[in-house]
Amino acid sequence: MPKLTIDGIEVEVPAGSTILQAAEAAGIEIPRFCYHERLTVAGNCRMCLVEVEKTPPKPIASCAYPVGEGMVVHTDTTMVRNGRRGVMEFLLINHPLDCPICDQGGECDLQDQAMGFGSDHSRYAENKRAVKDKDLGPLVKTQMTRCIHCTRCIRFITEIAGVPELGATDRGEHMEVGTYVEKALSSELSANIIDLCPVGALTSKPYEFVARPWELSKVDSIDVLDAVGTNIRIDSRGPEVLRILPRLNEDVNEEWVGDKSRFALDGLKRRRLDRPWLKKDGKLTAVSWAEAFSAIADKVKGMSGDRIGAVAGDICDAESMLALKDLMASLGSANVDCRQDGARLDASRRDFYTFNTSIAGIEEADAVLLIGTNPRKEAPVLNARIRKAFVARGIPVGVIGSETDLTYRAQQLGNDPTVINALNDGSHPFADTLKNAKNPLFIIGQGALARPDGSAVLAAAWRLAGTMGALTPEWFGFNVLHTAAARVGGLDLGFVPGPNGKSVAQMLDGGVDVLWLLGADEIDTARIGANTFVVYQGHHGDAGAHRADVILPGAAYTEKSGTYVNTEGRVQRGFLAVYPPGDAREDWTIVRAFSQLMGKTLPYDNIDALRMRLEETNVVFSRIGFLPRFGCSDPAAPSGDPAALSDTPFTVAVENYYQTDVISRNSPTMAACSATTPALAAAAE
């Protein structure tokens, strides 16, 4: 490892590092526009100039200059300052002075660095160049005159998103960043270029002229619109969530977030349930909490426990699910289920339903098999990890499922479960690839499990993973990719039918007389019998509320402190950013209040007590944020007969990435996104 001195500070960095990286290790900040640690080095903005002793007497672009043993670097000499000042002056020749009307104002790299290196006046009287704005779809607003040609957006879309649609056309002063042939970006990660853009050329279209960054209060939270558990920051002003940005978490989302998770927030303001409703004479009427509760109590009292049931939806927090489960238990009911789609998940052991390799562990894989899943639609951030491994080492990827563009080269192996067994007995040519891999990775999606032979598929996939050496103490390559943020949490706390309990399908088909839906909107409500009394607890007037006899208004994920477990089994906690609207309350408090009315008061009075109860239920809830990675200690297979596979082709779990849950279905921005996606627009017609 070469040792070098930067501004008198001696640092030792790995060979092949650049001066800029070494300076960062030494705690010295070097200004930059084009350099980004997750993208290839472009070296075209020239802002990161430094002076290196014993080199030709000229400033050197530190982002592209490798370190050498004994190098002596100065980052604050007259030459460096003059160099950077000159670069800044050149950048500002064509950059408009429209900061007062620019959405980037206040969080703009160019603005900040102009304070450090800019001049107080301009020496240019010539007209600035004007560039026509590009239409990149409903998410990214462009103001291309502001572009300083750092090419970060081009590199992100090409390298990380894997959808090469942006480029720099023409040359010199006429160079323009865009798609050339006008089109909406088709990547599910496209809006990350807004964060990457160091100036105001790419800004958020839905957030256009909404707020200034210093007006916002910022709260850390966890995204629930897919099962990745992306770490987010919720920016709000007063009662309104204004935007959602990704937070850095190297183990989960790096610094990316999917477009849905970022932009579905306008769905939080539409069709909200802000007061309790009760069906009187076939018509929903606004009532008080007391009236709503007593209507339920009248129904439930005296009813046998096995005629009562509860279904938890896809975006519930663990606290409310546990409270509801405890309530059901106190009423004598074991009819609880969190698997709305009927996925045949085996809840008996945690590694049967989690992403055991961990998301960061994907990078260690040297062969990948996707079974009944399209990670690009189901978990775009996780898909970017697979692509990262593919780009780094060209790993082979096989797909059992329908043919689709995953942003990396994938081999189509067939579309039905029997291929799994063909791979297992070695009769399929891809079997050798998996066999020869040291760390084969298997990802089983909900499209493979939410079907009648789901448990057989799960067992067959487990057996295949065992055959290929993915179930060893050193390498655990068996992974289940969920689509619902609440799913793993629900399975962890046992929100599944107890002894003689009824599953979702049985409850829907007349198995219960009182059905409590906790944010469950993705079930087929038409199947619920006319005489079943339905309680809907949730935050949106969607499918569940339409069928409900009583509506209890709950809080959306931005409005409550909640614990969520992502597909890896990582327990993460989000915090309240704004208060729920109107009479709506945090969900666990609703359940707790109702239990009191029933005379079966749940033994927790505050969220801390409830969280103690969570930890008692399952010890995993005591590890917040941290995910221990285990090898496979017990190769015993999940229940299910691997031979009972049907040859029905796999269906996709997520048809339309932009509209998967109540929030995104009610979001006009997401509706606009699905309208601009050609395949989705064609399907809608």
Place this chain on the structure above:
Amino acid sequence: MLSPTQVAQPVSFSFDTESEAELTMLIARYPAGKQASAVIPGLYVVQNQMKRHTGSAWVPVKGMDVLAEKLGMAPIRVYEVATFYYMFNMAPIGKYHLQLCTTTPCWLRGSDEIVAACRVATGIKGWKETSADGMFTMTEVECVGACVNAPILQVDDDFYEDMNGERTTALLAALRRGETPKMGSTIGRQTSAPEGGPTTLLFAPEA
């Protein structure tokens, strides 16, 4: 830069036999997997095929898409290359592409006179414009690398050297008649030897 929507684009494009043969030859020049290296000559294949079929040498978007497919590249990468190099015309041009060098050596040797002659003969006022009869497009180019025989008027791929106003007018008239005058020096200079013949190396030294 013209955006592709400002140009009447053909609805489809496919390589003809001649282009296919040329592309096969071009791709074979590069190692397997590096076929994207053939993108610049490939764009000439597209442009030349358009010339053969429509009489106007230009590169339509569909042509770039087909080429990108052929070379296994993202279409945007081909658009980038095609718009970077001004030898590729992104909009239809006239039958003859008059490329006038006005860089210092040609300018010192009288390129202004040639430009004026072209303007009079074609009626074109600006640059990158096509004459009303569709015969000529005038483009101002930077140094074409033939300064010794300046000034230069490049017509399509051919250089006409040592030009002046009079000979330019005659050249354009001949092109209008459908003739193809001999390319090279218009004053009979031998390659780039001094005007009037060689002044050095006049005899072989005695052994």
